[in-house]
Amino acid sequence: MAHKIHILLVDDEASLREPLADYLIRQGYKVQQASDASIARSLLNAYDFDIILLDIMMPGEDGLSLCRFVTDKTEIPVIFISAKTEETERIIGLELGADDYITKPFSPRELVARIKVVLRRAEKGGGRQVATSGGGYLFSGWTLRCDKRSLVDSDGVAISLSTGEYQMLLALVSRAGKVLNRDQLLDITQGREAHAFDRAVDNQISRLRRKIEADPKNPEIIKTVWGGGYLLAGEVKSL
């Protein structure tokens, strides 16, 4: 019999926590519930969890602080559950080590899909998505800033990127010079956003090229490797 995935669900709102736990159990997961951070800590001591679903806004110790504790001490992946506010958007922008986030109200099916992606990534040993905070990269006259999730040209003008494009560019830039095939790129970037599932990698790449290449038809920055995939050419400096 296969190992049942063990989930720790931390949320102070019983009205959401309980039906969600029921749903996940019906989907074949083992679920422990915690209504605040201290209960969550004691449960963490008692059990081995495969993944943690964590509400950010809780009375007492909040989800961010608990998340920091978890990512420092353990390898357990974390998915934030949060009401969408400017504050959470900013915090998530800082990438405090969570593997993914989902905003209320969410589709439980999508949550399950994301749990699967995060677990698969963890299993492959890929670890967390590039853990950057406040840093960035300089390449071919462009600056990719991770704190603001923005791409700025040499004149200081920001180029608007979709979340998918940003993830794709970050994946390429942080692994500059390495050839990444489509599967690898999907793996790295997927799970961040629902749309990413539907989007072909090639489509994302061509949109990125249109935005950053001087001549998108003869790309100098994001190069296609025959039979392989894509790579980011040129020198990259970490900030």
Add this chain to the structure above:
Amino acid sequence: MTHLLPRSLVGQLLLLVALMLMLAQGVNSFLLYRGAQNQNLVESSTAAVSRVAFGLDRQASDRPERRNGGMRARRWGRLKFGPDSAVTDTMPRLPELEMRAGQAFANMGIGFSEIRVTFTSDLPTAMTGHLIGANRGEWRNNPINRSMGGRPAPTGTRGFVIISAQQADGRWVSIASVVRQRTPMLVRTLLFQTITIYLLMLIPLILLGRYISRPLKSLTARAHAFQPGETEELPEQGPPDTRELIRAFNAMSSRVSHMVNEKDVMLGAIGHDLRTPLAALRVRVESVEDDIERERMIAGIEDIDHMLDDILSLARLGRSGEQADPVDIRSLIETIVDEFTDLGHEVHYQRGEKQSAMVRETLIRRALRNLIGNAILYGSSAHISVEKSGDRLLIHVNDNGPGIAEAKIESMFEPFLRGEGSRNRATGGSGLGLTLARAIARDHGGDIILKNREKGGLRATLALPLG
């Protein structure tokens, strides 16, 4: 015409005072002029009266050889004696001077049965040689003047006063007297006086005007730039009326700030606190067996979620933590267009030049998303173009829908109001789309403009300030 008038308070005040001063000076001068004219008449009639009294006195002293002749008499002008009055019945009479003359004669003990006084600009022929003050050489010796009967007044002469008095024996004694012109340079004097007084008044007037208008100016600037939430009060200055106005404005702006703040906190709380039960509902809906029913419920929950999103954005606007940064508008439009394309919608964008503007990207994305969403909702497809107009960047979103009746265009920006014929919820949208888009645009110093296109359909324009 009106643009020639000064627009500022001080300017208008100065102009008004100048005009009033000019008018007052005009009236004043007119009165002075009249007074001077009258004075001249009185003077020459007094001379005439004296001459008559003197002449009669001489006659009484009975020195006939000098009665009508002699140097002095000639210089003084001879009295004219005759059966008829030199002042004929057709001549206009001057009752006031007649009265004065009568009194003068009475004072000197001379009695006349009747006294006539007239003013004429041309000396009647009969009075030639019986004129006082005509001894100026050039005039008296001028052959033309001599030969002429009725003679025009010499320069500096306004005319002549003729006095004619009837003696006890029924004979008339008459004499004419020159009336001098002694009111020269009236206009120049008037102008000079007016300008002098005006210049003297100018300094205090300007000071007064600034004292009044400066606080008003800063009040106007403050009212224009008013943002709810401002705590700094405008200092009270200027005259008491203005101080009172500033005090009232301060009180009003603090009330407005308070109300807006309350509203935002309320909306924010509603938006936020509704999310959790909504999320719970969304989870529970998964257990609904009937697929169609479940999908409908999910759609309903998503509608509410979008509406909450819009409400929250509206409430947060103006207090957004996001900084305005220079952002390339072309790539921003591309990002939004791609979103719609991925969802299978028809959105066209003719890629133009790179163009940066200072914007808060997430907000502008949202505004643009709402405009394009509307275009697709009502017109099934959207065409986007960018145009630079002066210091503004115009992003046009054209659709091929039915457009909007001109009279209803402005009301489209009211919250929870939808275009005609789409009032049912099936068309989706929160009813806040345009309200929010306009609020975002205005927060950036721009605006949203709706206009029916000539070829049909609607054009929604997002105007953003450049630079």
